[in-house]
Amino acid sequence: MQNLRRITQGIFLLIFLFLFIQTESKGADELGYPVKIFLDFNPLILITTLFSSHAVQKAFYFSVIIILITLLFGRVFCGWACPLGALLGLLSKYSILSRSVSEGCTSCGICDTVCQGGANPDLKENWRDTECLYCFNCDDICPQNAVSFGFHSSVSPLTNGGIKEGPQKTAMGLGRRQVIISMLSGVTAVPLIRTSPFSKPEIHNPELIRPPGSLEEKDFLKRCVKCGECMKVCITNGLQPALFDSGLEVIWSPLLIPKIGYCEYRCTLCGQVCPTGAIKRLSLEEKKKVKIGLAVIDKNKCLPYAHATPCIVCEEVCPTSKKAIWFENNKVKNRKGKEFTIKQPRVDAELCIGCGICEAKCPVGDSPAIYVTSIGESRSKENQLLLGYS
Amino acid sequence: MQSGIADSVKTAGGELLYVDERKFKDTKINGQVLKEWPLYTEIFEADKIINIPIAKHHGLSNLTMAMKNWMGVMGGLRKQIHQKLDESLVDLSLVIKPTLTILDAVRILVNNGPSGGDVKDVRTLNTVIAGVDQVAVDSFGATLFGMKGSDLGCVKIADKYGLGTMDLSKLNIKKIKI
Structure with missing residues (x-):
């Protein structure tokens, strides 16, 4: 079972590296396969598309399956499929920080419930140390204070580590009051930000040059999730993140800075990668007629x-x-x-x-x-x- | 790649290289206007250099053909040479001696050049002009647009300094139909 997991991890890591190398620009305007796979299966794009344009992509069901599996079996994705997990697993073989469990361990298994890497820390010597993310949750929650992390040269599960830290802390230090306050702040923040005079439709910022295909500003701000994909794909690097150009709501949305890069006449890439449709997908002929300034x-x-x-x-x-x-x-x-x-x-x-x-x-x-x-x-x-x- | 050049080069067995910013080196020119300028070192290291410009209309110099095409090997602030364009192009021809110049006049751009332009501004002539004297090639190329060699500032000045021949009557012109 252990080897099967490592095999699937390895396969997904190799697939990821292959796709990564394939993202090299071939000069064509249309993004083709296999690069499009990243856009087709990106969970962030799928979720934001669901919320913003109320459209469900078929690949979203794939994400739902992963979520169901995780709810039933724990962190399966992290240990069996995730390429990052595979990469970290390779490197953590040589980690200088190691986890040790003292004799005080009563095998209560509470560390396993909070382990973020799915590393089964309750299994002591048989735990999956390659999956450890060093989140220190097991150390925080252990009622016997049996877990410690240190720079030991060899991992010995029965080393007497750990200094008595005092009364145990709860794993999540988030109280009900804080949750309610955060939720209310989130809900009221957006309308409050929009009261700024810069957000009024009559005030136009001359420096806010949006990518070609962008929707009208009010709709644009409703859809732009500030993912940064358009800025990453812009072939002249002209699209840059806005800061306070029109009030706070525009932070990290894209604008064009011609001194850094002009908008290439025969390019439609930003519209192709925008996950929410804040920048519409345009054909080359349509794009040549769009004015951005x-x-x-x-x-x-x-x-x-x-x-x-x-x-x-x-x-x-x-x-x-x-x-x-x-x-x-x-x-x-x-x-x-x-x-x-x-x-x-x-x-x-x-x-x-x-x-x-x-x-x-x-x-x-x-x-x-x-x-x-x-x-x-x-x-x-x-x-x-x-x-x-x- | 969108232009199809990459595929053609591959079929012909050649190697397509993109401009590498590090290969520009300050080169002494000692011309009228340009004393020294960063030029692409590969053109001096190569055994033979062949210039293959396309004949186009140009806002400032009227036409851009062989002599103007050498702007492509200039680094640095080459947008400044427009202030003295004709003299700068002649200075370039002092140090850049192409083995062969092939002027692509299969389709020429007669308006809104060199980069704007509509399909309506293109004339299909299916002509290719080759020669060892780039001044003469440009002079002949001008006639395709209904102009004379002397209408082009750089051609006129180059002829004056003996860097090439502008006068078409003194040239041995062979017309071959394929």
Whole structure:
């Protein structure tokens, strides 16, 4: 039985490592198998999908089976299937911290009820030391104070360890009062946070550039569980966690920082991995038409305006079909009074999608002369610049 | 990979390498504008280098073909060279001597280049121009867009400094139909 468990652990660990290596980007836009398995079977995604979009994925039933097995047989998943458990099990063979049980042990078995690793600590020498997570629950609860952890060189189950610690503590130090207070705090916290003026729909934060495909902000905040998957998958690393940009509710939701990474024109990955649909899944053609903001030129910094020097790198990199940045040929004078014609960039507010590549590539590196703000984003009715778009 | 280049290289028995940021080394150029610039070391270590640009329209330089394609081996703050684009490209050609230049004019982009562009802006010419003189190749390439070599600043300056020939009448041009 012991060996069967180790075999199943080993198999799941190898499967996990294989899938892990397969997550290397192959350059294709659509996430294919086997990487999609992580998204199909991720319990967090399944639960959040259940709560947010009231849709039950078939893979959810697999999770329910695991839960039932755990309720009936204990920590089966941890010891038999979990790849992390397998990895920790391999390493804990060489652990320097070890657990020992003194002669005071009366084999009451209470340690087994609180063991978080399913390590059967009541079996003394036959316990599964590789599954020990060092949570110290057995040490806390033992009524005889027979359990101790220390840096012994060899594990001897009958070593007299453990100093008398005084009256035994209960395993969970959580009283009824604390539970009620926590629950009430959780329920009232969200409406209280939303009373902040930043949460009002009329106040638009220009720096809050949401990923393409995001829902309108109120719905977005209802669905975004701040899992961070979109930020992890963003191929330019442009999606970063928000902090206090619009009140407290946005903490750890994604926003685009073009200076760090622009939104790649031919990429739809963030919508593909969002588990709750806060970022809608878009086809490549749909995504190219979605606006997430509008580029703005600061004429005080822009080289052709402020320094009578040619540039228009922004126009060069603009990816839209008819470029959203065009230029005017204007006459400028340099310091010596010499007049010449130079191309000066202008932004076409109807075409600009706010991808931020212009900001990312602007040679004025410290504070780009062209930068994106959130106005004009397709998902918002109110945050619009032009007539006819709201 | 989305462009299909990776598969073609594999079929031809070649090796596809991606740009490694560590391979840029400061190289002396001593040109008009560029004195020194980080360039990709592989192009100097290779036995032969072949440039295969695609003929496209460009907002600043009018067209981007062979000479402009060498921007691809520039590291550092290469977005600054647009301030003196034509002179910088000529400076590059002082140290970068390609063995062969093959201008891909199978389909050319005539508007909204080099990166924007719609299928409507593409013209199918099914033409490939090859030569050892990149200035001449660019000069000839300009004619595909209805322009002259002298319309391109970098070609004009390179010709002036004797780095290549702009005048098409002085060239031996062979047209081969496949």
